[in-house]
Amino acid sequence: MKRMWAPRVCHSVHGHPLWRIFIKPCAAVPIVTVRYASRGPAKRFTDHKDVDHIRNIGISAHIDSGKTTLTERVLFYTGRIAEMHEVKGKDNVGATMDSMELERQRGITIQSAATYTLWRDCNINIIDTPGHVDFTVEVERALRVLDGAVLVLCGVGGVQSQTLTVNRQMKRYSVPCLAFINKLDRMGANPYRVLHQMRTKLNHNAAFVNLPIGKESNLQGIIDILDEKALYFDGTFGETVREDEIPGDMRQEAAERRQELLEAISNVDDKLGEMFLEEKKPSVQELKEAIRRVTLKRQFTPVFVGSALKNKGVQPLLDGVIDYLPKPHEVDNFAFLHKEGDENERLRMNPERSNHNPFVSLAFKLEAGRFGQLTYVRVYQGMLRKGESIYNTRTHQKVRVPRLARLHANNMEDVEEVYSGDICALFGVDCASGDTFVTDPKLHLSMESIFVPDPVISMSITPKKEAVEQFSKAIHRFTKEDPTFRVEYDPDSKELIASGMGELHLEIYSQRMEREYNCPVTLGKPKVAFRESLAAPVEFDFLHKKQSGGAGQFGRVIGILEPLPPEKNTTIEFQDDTVGTNVPKQFVPAIEKGFRMMAEKGLLSGHKISGVRFHLLDGAHHIVDSNEIAFISAAQGAVRQAYDYGAWQILEPIMFVEVTVPEENQGTVIGNLTKRSGVITATEGAEGWGTVCAEVPLNKMFGFATELRSSTQGKGEFSMEYSRYAPVSPDVQEEVISRYHEALGVSEEKKKKKN
Structure with a gap:
């Protein structure tokens, strides 16, 4: 007869177990232990003076890779939220981090959202970023202020177009990262193919630290390669992680992958390399320390696996964030000290969490809140108390800080003071994105700026006559919040022209004007930003x-x-x-x-x-x-x-387009892209699906979404991002010039009639 194990709950708080032990019924049964504690009551931020207990991370990925779902699980397992909701949930609640109504309806992230939580006695500040290239500035400014990141990859799609963009952004700001291969419960998921793509397409020195047990609908758990244990996620929501022995049929693979991990790290870490050459077996602690050293230098990327939706693999990833991603003092952040008549001096910020160093912070995101402008700030040095005055080093204006808050999606929690390494919000401070704040007016410092890409698409935008005042307020707010969204008056066409990163970008803002300002607008035909x-x-x-x-x-x-x-x-x-x-x-x-x-x-x-x-x-x-x-x-x-x-020529934006379709439709899609003057750069096929990569002029991409849906019975999907500018074909150049001269002729005739 099979003996059952009885749990004994110890040290409860308000009825919530903090840890459990299991009574072993007899010596014949193998010992099974619980690695992680069950969820306790909702945890608040712990005021650590020690900078070692702070992590600032971002979660970035291609569209629909599961970033927001993963963040929801992280908040649930750390006790930050009491219950989980899906991105497109049946209960119509939506994920915590998708606080905007449009985000919940569309099932996409539009604005980056900040939160904080507690894991293993460490405060983790998290920013969940959008996946659509149209909102790439949100990823850009988040990575600018974060110390580390989690790169989420779809187990089916692998490395996709926006993954390449996010990878470039991480490289631009030297952000160390972990990789999490998600959605391994889906049909066609293949983590080994994704790892190969990371090595070949992203040029990462990457290796597994976890392995999946089973795949697709048979995904049961994961293997911890370092501790050489199998982990199973029990409970209704996978909140209890049970350790067991590695299944017999996977022991050889686990040993081989552990050796591969050792080799990958030994190639870039001198200390482990010496042990490897001397054929010494490193301890688990030595191996973790080596992984941390090379991850911080961006010489290695640990790869975790799991399925956020099915509640598998999230807790080991949280351990990886604590073990391998940098503490604020392990990242070099610099500011420029302005001197009259001399070149600017580059100063390294001191991240020690004390009030001995002058306060320096960077405003990286603006948002209109219920109490005026909400300014997201990363503190790089010193500390700030509520009620103190700060100086904007760009405008030289002094402003008092009436309220300080930590962010949890669209909720605020007031705090009395913030220290170096914290991400917080200020209220009622008039500034621009990228401004530097100090408490010492004699300190003429400015933090390194944020890269802002130029808009690639324009449309005429016309408000209804009765809503002109509301339209003006909306434009003032949105252009201030988002530097990639611009509205200018064109004297030739006598129209207001809205410019942005794509059709979706402009469409979202037109819908927000109607919803938030009761100001319906009409968008004209898209216009490409030629040069x-x-x-x-x-x-x-x-x-x-x-x-x-x-x-x-x-x-x-x-x-x-x-x-x-x-x-x-x-x-x-x-x-x-x-x-x-x-x-x-x-x-x-x-x-x-x-x-x-x-x-x-x-x-x-x-x-x-x-x-x-x-x-x-x-x-x-x-x-x-x-x-x-x-x-x-x-x-x-x-x-x-x-x-x-x-001899002058016209340049047009060329887009990198990635299309994923059933294999039987791949030929049709290639034909459609070629017809649109596209150049096919790569094709791949796996598990009945094909991926086509091409470079296509943006001017030729209008209407492609409708065409793709009709030719693939709604199964195909595509993404595109700006690649470069290139000369247009002679016929397009002639057409653009003639259209311009026609518009000039019409405006000249109008002037004559007025005169």
């Missing part, structure tokens, strides 16, 4: 001379307008190589200003000039008539002259 650039260098020699009685204007500029290399074709440069006094140095900034003013609107199609360098070689001035206005006009005339004699 104008030179195909070959062209010389200029332009004299601006104006005499009409009294002081006149005189300015002459000589030089070359030359194209920049393809990797710089979204920027413009100014280079001054003048010698002598023909062009006095005080007028050089005016020449640069004139060039940059002309670059705002090219003469070929009305789009911005980019990929061009204004190379100033010589010129002339008049001792009386030369002034800044004269040289601004001379520079503008030089650009016009270059249009008359130079």
Whole structure:
């Protein structure tokens, strides 16, 4: 007869067990232990003075890889929330971190959301970021202020287009990461293929620290390769983690993967490498310390596995966050100290959690709250108390902090003080994203800035007449919160033009205007953000001379307008190589200003000039008539002259498109992409599904979603992200130019009629 184990609950708080032991019934039965405690009551933030007990992490991934579901499990297992809800739950509640109504309806994350929780006596600040490339600035500014990250990969989809983008962003800010291969309960899940893609596509030195027991619908648990134990997730929600021996049929694979892990770490860690060469077997603690060392240097990526939806593998991942991701003092954060007449000095922030160091923080996200502007702040040095005054180093304004709060999605919890390493919120502080705050007005510091990509798509936006005032408020708020969303007036078409990162981006903001401001808007046909650039260098020699009685204007500029290399074709440069006094140095900034003013609107199609360098070689001035206005006009005339004699071309944004479809539809999709002037870069097939990667002009991608749905009976899905700018085909260039001249002709006729 099988003997049952009886749990004995010890040390309960309000009826919640904190830990359990199991009574062994007889010596013949193998010992099974519980590794993790059952959930206790909801835990609040613990005020640690020790920076070793802080972790700041972000959860990033491709669209629909399970980031928000994973965050929901993390909050549940750490006791932060009492019950879990799904992203598209049947109870219509939605995930905790998707607090916006639109997010819950669409089942996507639109805004990054911050929270905090407690695990193994460590405070973990978490930011859940969007997966859609349209909201990439949310990921960008989150990674800017975080110390580590969890890169979530779909067990079926593997490394996808947005995974590549997130990986580049982590590299830009040198953010160490763990990988979590999610959705191993789904049909066609293959963690080994995903690991291979991490090594080949992302160039990660990665290896498993967990292995799945079973796969797809038979996913039972995971194997901890380091401790050489099998972990099973018992209870209604997998809250009790039971340790057992590794199943017999997986012992050989577990041993092989452990050896692979040792080799991967030994290749980049000297200490473990010596032990490996001497054939010494490292202890579990030595191995964990080695993993931590190389993970912090971004030389190795530990790979965890599981299924967040099925409540498997989340607790070991939380252990990995504590064991392998950096503490705030293990990350080098720098600020620039501004000195008059000297170059800026680069200072390393001191992350010690005390009030001995001057307070320095960075505002990385703005949001309109119920009590005015809500400013998300990362504290890099010192401490701040409620009621103290802080200074904005950009505007030099002093402001009192009436309220400090920690964030939990859309809920606030007031605190009296915050220290280095904390992420918190300030109320009623007027500032911009990227501003630096200090408590010492003599400290002219600024933290390193956040990278903001340029918009790639534009649409005309028209509010209803009766909602113009509300529209103005909405535009002011949204453009301040999101630097990739811009609204400008086009004097040629007499329309307001909204620009953003994609159709979804602009559509979301139009819906938010209607929901949050009762301001319905009409979006026009999408317009691509073309650019104008030179195909070959062209010389200029332009004299601006104006005499009409009294002081006149005189300015002459000589030089070359030359194209920049393809990797710089979204920027413009100014280079001054003048010698002598023909062009006095005080007028050089005016020449640069004139060039940059002309670059705002090219003469070929009305789009911005980019990929061009204004190379100033010589010129002339008049001792009386030369002034800044004269040289601004001379520079503008030089650009016009270059249009008359130079070979100009129009550039268009090329998008990296990834399409996942059933294998039987793969040929049709390749044909559709080719028809849209796409260049197929890769194709893959596995488990009845095919993935097609291509580079396609954004101008040709409108309507592709509808076409894909109809050709695959709704089974196909795609994602696209900005790749680069490239010259358009001659027929497209001719069409864009003729459309611009038609619009100019119409506006000229309107002017004549008015006159």
